[in-house]
Amino acid sequence: KETKLKDAIKLFDENDVGCVLVVDNNKKLIGIFTERDVVRKLIGKGEAILNETIEKYMTLNPDALYLTDPVAYALNRMAAGGYRHIPLVNDKNEPVGFVSIKSIVEHLADYYSNDILNLPPSPHTKQVKQEGG
Incomplete structure (x- = not known):
């Protein structure tokens, strides 16, 4: 919690x-500081704020899951909470990692690859000319 914002970023x-x-x-989970915190709480506050500690800007006592909990x-x-990241803790409430929306999507894509990966070869390309009427 004494880490400076610039170091966390x-x-x-x-x-x-x-x-x-x-x-x-005591290595117990007390908070989470996310990219969303940066966007919502720091943008437009000036560069001097980056020398402050994350304690004031982190989410205190975040919801956490155990490694044995299902996806x-x-x-x-x-x-339910509008989260993008959830800490993973052991039985002593010590963080051992986190799960993110990105990691869940990657897991599902690996596990259900034939069912999920039915996208066109280049789904993010711009349409250059008009098709149809």
């Missing part, structure tokens, strides 16, 4: 993640 990029889990001195639990919590 740097961790997003260095580790290709969208959140940082925050622990207390459906994560989807339910994400949908």
